[in-house]
Amino acid sequence: MQPGDPVSSAGSRESGGSAFEAYLEDSRLRVLDEIRAILPDARRPGGRLYELMLDYPLRGGKALRPALAIATCRALGGHLEAVLRTAAVLELYHNAFLIHDDVEDGSELRRSERTLHLVHGVPIAVNVGDGMLAASMAPLLENIELVGLGRALRILQIVARMARESAEGQMIELDWVRAADWSPTDRGYLRMIYKKTAWYTFLAPVCAGAVAAGGDAQVERAFVRFATPLGVAFQIQDDALNLTAGPERYGKELLGDLWEGKHTLILIEAVRSASPSERTRAREVLAKPRCAKTLEDVAYLHDLIRRSRGVEYALGVARRHAARAAHSFARLARGLAPSPHRDFLSGLVAYVVERDR
Amino acid sequence: MQPGDPVSSAGSRESGGSAFEAYLEDSRLRVLDEIRAILPDARRPGGRLYELMLDYPLRGGKALRPALAIATCRALGGHLEAVLRTAAVLELYHNAFLIHDDVEDGSELRRSERTLHLVHGVPIAVNVGDGMLAASMAPLLENIELVGLGRALRILQIVARMARESAEGQMIELDWVRAADWSPTDRGYLRMIYKKTAWYTFLAPVCAGAVAAGGDAQVERAFVRFATPLGVAFQIQDDALNLTAGPERYGKELLGDLWEGKHTLILIEAVRSASPSERTRAREVLAKPRCAKTLEDVAYLHDLIRRSRGVEYALGVARRHAARAAHSFARLARGLAPSPHRDFLSGLVAYVVERDR
Numbered sequence: 001m002q003p004g005d006p007v008s009s010a011g012s013r014e015s016g017g018s019a020f021e022a023y024l025e026d027s028r029l030r031v032l033d034e035i036r037a038i039l040p041d042a043r044r045p046g047g048r049l050y051e052l053m054l055d056y057p058l059r060g061g062k063a064l065r066p067a068l069a070i071a072t073c074r075a076l077g078g079h080l081e082a083v084l085r086t087a088a089v090l091e092l093y094h095n096a097f098l099i100h101d102d103v104e105d106g107s108e109l110r111r112s113e114r115t116l117h118l119v120h121g122v123p124i125a126v127n128v129g130d131g132m133l134a135a136s137m138a139p140l141l142e143n144i145e146l147v148g149l150g151r152a153l154r155i156l157q158i159v160a161r162m163a164r165e166s167a168e169g170q171m172i173e174l175d176w177v178r179a180a181d182w183s184p185t186d187r188g189y190l191r192m193i194y195k196k197t198a199w200y201t202f203l204a205p206v207c208a209g210a211v212a213a214g215g216d217a218q219v220e221r222a223f224v225r226f227a228t229p230l231g232v233a234f235q236i237q238d239d240a241l242n243l244t245a246g247p248e249r250y251g252k253e254l255l256g257d258l259w260e261g262k263h264t265l266i267l268i269e270a271v272r273s274a275s276p277s278e279r280t281r282a283r284e285v286l287a288k289p290r291c292a293k294t295l296e297d298v299a300y301l302h303d304l305i306r307r308s309r310g311v312e313y314a315l316g317v318a319r320r321h322a323a324r325a326a327h328s329f330a331r332l333a334r335g336l337a338p339s340p341h342r343d344f345l346s347g348l349v350a351y352v353v354e355r356d357r
Numbered sequence: 358m359q360p361g362d363p364v365s366s367a368g369s370r371e372s373g374g375s376a377f378e379a380y381l382e383d384s385r386l387r388v389l390d391e392i393r394a395i396l397p398d399a400r401r402p403g404g405r406l407y408e409l410m411l412d413y414p415l416r417g418g419k420a421l422r423p424a425l426a427i428a429t430c431r432a433l434g435g436h437l438e439a440v441l442r443t444a445a446v447l448e449l450y451h452n453a454f455l456i457h458d459d460v461e462d463g464s465e466l467r468r469s470e471r472t473l474h475l476v477h478g479v480p481i482a483v484n485v486g487d488g489m490l491a492a493s494m495a496p497l498l499e500n501i502e503l504v505g506l507g508r509a510l511r512i513l514q515i516v517a518r519m520a521r522e523s524a525e526g527q528m529i530e531l532d533w534v535r536a537a538d539w540s541p542t543d544r545g546y547l548r549m550i551y552k553k554t555a556w557y558t559f560l561a562p563v564c565a566g567a568v569a570a571g572g573d574a575q576v577e578r579a580f581v582r583f584a585t586p587l588g589v590a591f592q593i594q595d596d597a598l599n600l601t602a603g604p605e606r607y608g609k610e611l612l613g614d615l616w617e618g619k620h621t622l623i624l625i626e627a628v629r630s631a632s633p634s635e636r637t638r639a640r641e642v643l644a645k646p647r648c649a650k651t652l653e654d655v656a657y658l659h660d661l662i663r664r665s666r667g668v669e670y671a672l673g674v675a676r677r678h679a680a681r682a683a684h685s686f687a688r689l690a691r692g693l694a695p696s697p698h699r700d701f702l703s704g705l706v707a708y709v710v711e712r713d714r
Contacts (some may be wrong), residue, residue: 046525048532050687100487104480121535123461126483127527133490134520134564141513149506168403168486175405178478191549254495296709 006156020347023340027070027087028063030080034088038139049131052120056095058112062357065090067344068205072253075341078213082147086155086208089136093159094200096132097166099125104174105260106290133163147212154211156291161205167194172297176263180287184269186317189265190232197238226328226345229321234352236318239264239313243302245356265317267301270284270310278304288306315353322353377704380697384427384444385420386638391445394442395480395496397668400462406488413452416468419714422447424701425562426569429580432698438443439504443512443565446493450516453489456482456521461531462617463647484505490520501652511568519561533620537644539628543674546622547589554595555588579692583685583702586678591709593675596621597668600659600712616654618643624658627667636642672710 035057042050056317057063061177066087101107102115103125109115117125121318140159143152176184184192206223217325242257259266271282282304285297305311324348336342369648393415401405423444430440458464458553459472466472474482497516500509529549531540541549563580572580599614599668600623614621639661642654662668683706693699 040521044525046528046552049528065519100483104483121531122479123531124528124535125526126457126461128532130486130490131521131524131528133487134517134524137513137520139519141510141517144510153498153501156494160491160494160498164397164488164495167484167488167491168401168406171403171406171481172481174478174484178481195403344393 006283007276019340020344020351021281021327023071023344024048024062024064024067027067028060030070030160031063031066031088031091034084035092038085038088039135049128050135052116052124052128053092053132053135055116056098056110057091059113061095061111065094065201068202068348069209071341071344072206072209074212075336075339075345076210076213076215076219077337078209082151083212085139085143085146087205089139089159090200090205090208091138098131099132101170103129104170105239105256105262109256109261119171151211155208158204158207158211162200165195165199169193169199172196173263173266177212178224180261180283182263182268182283182286184263184268186265186268187261189268192263193235194228197235198228201234202227202231220279222328222332225331226325229324229328230348230352233285233318233321233325235354236265236314236321238356239266240315240318241355241357243311245307249314255267255298255302258301259290259293261288261290261293266305266310270301270305271307273306273308273310276292280290318353322349325349325352338349358595374566376697377701377708380428380701381419381424383422384424385417387427387441388420388423389414390447391441392449392613395442395445396492406485407492409473409481409485410449410489410492412473412485413467414448416470418452418468420448422558422562425559425705426566428698429563429566430570432693432696432702433567433570433572433576434694435566440510440566440569442496442500442503443569444562446496446516447557447562447565449486449489449493453486454557455494456486456489458527460486461527462613462619464613464617466613489662508571510567512565515564515568516562519557522552522556526550526556529553532565532621534618537618537640539620539643540623541620541625543622543625546625549620550592551585552587554592555585558591559584561587579685579689583682583689586685586711587705590675590678590682592621593671593678594710594712595654596623596713597672597675598712600662600668612655612659612699613687615658616647616650617649618645618647622671623662623667626656626670627662627665630665630667631661677708679706682706682709 011044019029020202035054039053041047042245069087069090070080070083074080096108099116102110103117103122107115108118115125116128120128136159140152140156143155146152148153169192172188173196175181176192203224206227207220210220210223239262241266243255244271245254256262257267267286271279274282282301285300288297329346333342333346392411396407396410398404399537426444426447427437427440431437455467456473459467460479461476464472465475472482473485477485493516497509497513500512501511504512526549529545531552533549550654560581563584564577567580568579596614596619599621602611613619614624624643628636628643631639639658642650642657645654686703686706690699690703
């Protein structure tokens, strides 16, 4: 490994878990520097926008998406320089979505601190998110100088699709919430999170990373087969963590999904397996807006989930998807030379279903 | 003129005003069709997003921005096909900004109907705006087939800058509102609206139109010299209409700017020329959030503006900018063959300062 390689700090560690975490952390720091480099100067008029864009990224998220893009590109033999800008843009998009999601969901905590709209008000939060989407375009155009025209255009297409899929997935969920519709099936839930989570958290990073490395459509497809079930498993684990995590690790509002009435596989299973009278009460509680729900309401849902074994059911679905991802990766990995980047990708399967934050 | 030309329906009219309005209307209808063509199918999962994206455009705005892009391209000898997709994207962006602005400003009326977030809730409104920004990217990439690579990339750069300038301008204003800061000077106001209004309403459409027609950097610059003062005059006229328009024509909430405490040149002048005690009271009123302001508060501001002749002052500034735009256009027009498109651009100067909606 060269000095300054994304995983150099992990080189001396022995445990796989540590090397994985170190890879994440190293990617995160590099991507933060790159984000600082691509954002316009904060001293220009209106430049406070750029200070506020750094707020969520500096709170220290996992930066999973850029690590995934970097690892894919480098595992395929691409250079860090070919993918770093794209990785930074993916992280900007992710944080823009988080800001807007927090507004949309009325969330109060993000990475253990108050959400941006609680600190600065909804108007500024909406605008900072818009500014981040705007600030992503120029770096993707300048990518032409880094990776050539063909790859830069393909990456732009991937980012465009990612933004579209995310908005569609979010629309499906918001419609369910607004209509207090608890008819969704497992299939409906899986389609929603494929769009809302899997596309921008897994598919876009691996596709962009593969393209940055010069991978062709076949390579992209192989990575999509790996990333799609992984994204599904990731979101289900996220839903489960919201109910079970220790708050000091989690950084979001515990039980927030119950307060918000979010459509998780866990709740879908709990509502489905409840008795008719329980189902009626659960639907009544879930139809209330967040501010009208009581502690007792949330405790009722929590208990219903416990009795239905909804968490265990959902985690079973997650494990099956993770196994599918592991299978796809095993086939894919035959074409990859051994490297810490390949190891990181391989470690993702276990990480996704075992993580505690 | 060919049949189906954007101004064909204006051909038989005699008055300049009617031809101008007909050009606007014809462009609007074409652009609506093009928006329908570029949006994904509403029947796909999450596709209600695309129904809601059409809500504001179908309410019948002026569609000034696409008309400006079309007229610029065609006045320079470009084809309608070269600019129509870009014009549709500019209109999508405009409507996305309107949706998010309405959320940010807590506005209640848009084009004489209830704002999107009042009808569907803030979460859906924020997401529909995000979806519109997302849906704009693919058509701009497909532009390569219509206008070639160089022009398509330059148009992407223009749209990226437009989005950035708008977010910066919005940030300046939101910061003033949030800090109840009434220190802005005329110069500060002009810089804010240059970014917030002029860039996306005038500069981006003329630049994109010029590029679509194959105009070089010199042509773009000449159009920028025309569009910049025009954008300033347009926003000041908009501020004045908010205080003086007949509600049946205006379509927005009359006196909404006073309720929202918006930083208009009119209010800046009124606060500046008030006595110390009046200024104190005005600042107290302006610092209140919208929901805490009383009818009496708004009447006080209205009266202060009347006594300071703030509207007249601001319209004087608007007229001086319009005159500058007319001067720039006169120089520019020497290079343009006579056409209804050139006539439309020429008519803009009068329109901007004389319009009543």
